[in-house]
Amino acid sequence: MINLMTGLKERVAGTKPRERHLLLCGGVPCLSLGCRQVKEAVMRELDNYKLSGEIELLEAGCIGNCRLGPTLIVYPEGVVYRRLTVENAKEIIEGHVLGGRLLEHLLHRDDLTNEIQRRREDMPFYRKQQRLVLRNCGVIPPHIESYMSNQGYAALAKALTELSPGQVIEEILRSGLRGRGGGGFPTGRKWQAAREAEGPRKYVICNGDEGDPGAFMDRSIMEGDPHSVLEGMILAGYAVGAGQGYIYVRAEYPLAVRRLEDAIAEARKALLLGNNILRQGFSFDVEIRVGAGAFVCGEETALISSVEGTRGDPSPRPPFPVSKGVWGCPTVINNVETLANIPPIILNGGEWFSRIGTESSKGTKVFALAGKIRHSGLVEVPMGTTLREVIFEIAGGIPDNKEFKAAQTGGPSGGCLTTGHLDLPLDYESLREAGSIIGSGGLIVMDEDTCMVDVARYFSGFNRQESCGKCTTCRIGTKRMLEILEKIAGGRGTEEDLARLESLAELLRNASLCGLGRSAPNPVLSTLRHFRDEYLAHIREKRCPAGVCPDLTRHVIREERCRGCGLCHNICPAGAISKEGRTFRIDPDKCVDCSACVRECPFEAVRGRKRRKELTRA
């Protein structure tokens, strides 16, 4: 194995970056905040000072703490400069790189203590994580030489020289690794079934169709560490006896497609893909298939149809893909994060991996935090970490002094966790018991300003739009559920509607063809279970407590902001505003919705009636 690695390293012939180098986060969120422009500015400055030959500027994948973006890390000190603009480039080069001064105003400060946190290791956001899957994300550039310098492809070399395919599967079985795409099926058992299945050829598919809106860990892994996914796929191919792999990526992720294409080309050149890999007699190649915008293609039978180039229609299971998949041949389908877990397991042993996590859920899980949260981004923690630790200790809690209301996990197939679930260990079983699912790990945090009826309506609209229409229950059921939710949000709902929603949900769960339809009711059932009083407020009192649903909101004066100046009272043409104690109040019967008071108030204390229409997707 050592000889193999030396040979491989000679072929790849990378140079180690010098001690003094700069690392820029090139993840998609940072791109959207202008990191390209910062990069160009830094390069200009390096040129100006004739430093380009000496100091390398590397672009890594997502470093995870997106609130700091665009971010530049100066090595060897590892100092993190955050929220950069083009103007900061000059001072970093002049001040820090040349002058050796720390630029305090560009450093992150703790949310509570205001203490300066210079390096990643100083930030609670990183300190409490255990980065296994994200081991390379945002740490090294996504190229083969950097990957190899961080134990990359050592697991493959080990497997090809020391382990039989059966032993690889045994190692994965021992690790207890379960699918990270949402199903949670034991990966080792899937591989074993595919190995035992008979067929002329076998295939491995990497499911990178991260359709769950709000999840972006797979994108970050594909962009930031594409070789770990490739290595996982080659190992899967070796274990089950497949010769061809496909990576199915969403078209919405153009950067991921580009990085994977580059990685495949690099791997082919290093003899890690193609015929006779590392001259050990095993052949395997990988092709990218780009989706075209259909959520249902994340479902494995639909994904197979799409890989074959047709409509992504799901089909009944059994037969399961492990016995009859692409072109009718046995196919293993694994999620991106699952595959990225494989190399460290093979390298360190299944036993090592099984010591992380809980009894039934081994290893770590990457969560994508977004919504009303201070530090949005990627967080990787051992399975069984509590929701409170993730939201409050790692991600810094809810901004703007708002109250935590719910965390939505599992996207359109999942449900909500509430304040009562804050101490719930995050793993497959506990989340299922709480009426949600871990799903792919998207975690959208909602505060008191989010209406749960509206959230249910949002997901129902999503599921209705994405239903492929093949089976009647899903096609019509999702539409009827959406109609009922729109009726409730519009103030025309009755209590019988809630029972109707529940019975429709039951029907969809039992009679739909694929996972999309079967899980489509989850967001509705979960909000009904935890926020029934909010539904009842919409129905009985015709009131939206969060002030979101357009038909149920009125112009109101927010007491906490009102200073009692009386400007609104003076301008109101309908005489609807009167003094009430220290503040003013709007009489809903007299108000004509002209919004003059909203414009007049200098303290933004009047919350206007929303005139929002239904969300049209096109």
Added chain:
Amino acid sequence: MKRTAIKRKEKYQELDGVLEKYKGRKGVLIKALSEAQEMYGFLSREVLIHIACELDVPLSEVTSVVSFYSLFKTEPSGRCHIEICSGTACYVKGMQDLLETLEEEINIKPGEVTGDGRFGLSTVNCVGACSAAPVVKIGDELIGDVDSKRLKQLLGKYGHD
């Protein structure tokens, strides 16, 4: 060969260069359609017929694939195409305000094009930049943390007065 077929051949020489590599291969229809759309901006009926003939696939099958996937467009968009992300994080953080702003400023809804053909608008199911929500994509440029004010500035940058 019929005259119309000859004419079509001449018109789509560029596309034929792309289709050549896919001829006789399995499972390549989606790829071929994506490349054609990249070339022309949308898939006209004529282009679909041409692809069907060249790849020897029934037109009905080509159309069924095109109508299934939301990224395939059969109508031209504006010269500058705006996509508003409608992912969960963007929704919770106010993407609807952005749609309203666009309706006020350039008077279009998702799926429409402005009268002068300058701007086209659609929504997209999550571009995966949730931590910078709400996110807008204009042409190839992805912009995060957008509010109504910023969106108006962006419209100006792309030629709206």
